Amino acid sequence: MDKELRRQARQAAADPAMAWELRIGRPGQTGRVEIRDAVHLWEPTPGWLNTASYGLPPRPAVEALRRALGEWQRGDAPWFVWDASTGRARAGFARLVGVETDDVAVGSAVSQLLAPVAASLPPGSRVVVPEIEFTSNLFPWLVQDLDVRTVPLSEVADAVDGRTALVAFSVVQSATGEVSPVEDILAAARANGALVVADASQAAGWLPIDATRFDVLVCAAYKWLMAPRGAAFCYVAPAVRERIRPVAAGWYAGEEPGGEPHAYYGPPLRLAPSARRFDLSPAWFSFVGAAPALDVLNAVGVERVHAHDVALADRFLRGLGLPPAGSAIVSVDLPGAAERLAAAGVRAAVRDGRLRAAFHLYTTEADVDLALNALT
Template identity: 90%
Template structure:
């Protein structure tokens, strides 16, 4: 991946670093986009890659295996982003889909502790099973974990409010009581530095802060818990095929991959065609620099409203009529739980913040 003088980045996979200011021309947002917590905006290499693949599909120019190369690229880049081995990452289409096998592997009546504010993708997979699901306030999650707890499941950053969960406290309580730790990183990965090896399972939808098309999602499964989870959704893409064959399509015996690939779901090709260059660009810029940029803008927004900084790229404020005033000014944000939710990412600028503040103040 190279930055050219005009600001364009090609699609070659490289390990070079890209300055955030040089990368900014790769996005073309209409001013006022403060809604990455709903969906992220794709960089030009992602848009061009998807358009190219759609043309190939329309004409029948290439076999599907050409597009599937992007699945491997995206898997490797996500692993790099969260500090794990590539073989420990499974791919799918949605967080709930990737967490369902974890829930299905628990015995009936097993206790699962979840924050009461949790997004349903990390709640419904537990609720639809015959499990003892306990929902508690976010700041009480660690206290609710005891020797009867099989799993504690939570989002690292909460979707509704942008609050960062008390990860250290939860991890300490879970480890002390032998509970599995299942984290949803959909609102964290891409702007918050993460070490996924600290969790047993970490799932992430890629269409938000990873700026990929919807239909790509990733799941880290720690090797220590691999055999405790039954791959109940296994299909041809989860198979292990020795002898150089990428996949065998027909007949027994069961032959699952020995790694987290056994949890793979057949990929939505074009979603991964778009995900690969987006993730490569994120890693080239560096999540530490993105974190500093995003949080600085979010805190600037809060200070402009006379509120204290929160240290998160997602902010939630109670301002009656704020959504209507922002919409009238062309600022796109969201309302969650009756509060304005604004999100700031690497393509957000000071001008976007000023546009929102002018509308609100």
């Protein structure tokens, strides 16, 4: 054993990423790791400012995926070896947003996880949504026989009244990076008995979130959680669980007598008593990559990620002569900016004619300066 430890120590001395992984310890362990000690887990080409479109995976996630793909190719592993990552990722997301693991359901997309919530509302129920809301948190309500009202984000709280059954909004808006007035919306909803559904896809991973404050909170994992596309999570508060009909229930939502998961064959209906009754059969390899990515986030700590990301976003805004916005996503109106950035090798996005740039824990000051030099 001593010989193996010495071998690992020698490898770590030449490989900073290996040193970081040894210091963190076993998967799922929560630590307090400085970002400077974790950045070696990424190998981005300079100029990636587009995490709001998709995040870049850390090395442990990529290696886990490569192992699983090799096992699949050779037929070397039973499916439940890969499926174990689903439970590990579920637990990692629960830690990230401060909830119990049993209160988290898994699926592949935000709209997929919201569909049962929308289908459970009585016909004609009023739903209030911001007018710039991403369609994954809008279409599930619109396809039902519901009274959907869209208003400017700043007016959402005022639009909630005694007729409102549910208010749905993104914690951080995809198009603009604006952090929603969560406190105002929650206060209005609670005062009027309305359910609160939040989409944290552009927030979880860089913005500290206490999911217990919402009735339902959904999150696609391929952005700030840096997971493969095809993994998504849904917190369902125990107090509202019985009000939602699991209309997409399948084998993965089942539970055999004695608490064993997954009812394979035949009646009667036997769903898990936890939020797992809303599970949708997972895309295994997406969760194989999601689990180690969440381990990394939890090891570093979302508070540290928040400070790092917002500092870089504010540096970018200051360089353009603009005030800080307090978000890891910035939206600026700069004609021709996308073309100038592309020529400099900087990858960002354009939304509604405005440049959208996003800054995450693998972003450096050099990335920011590269973009500023191209723009100024």
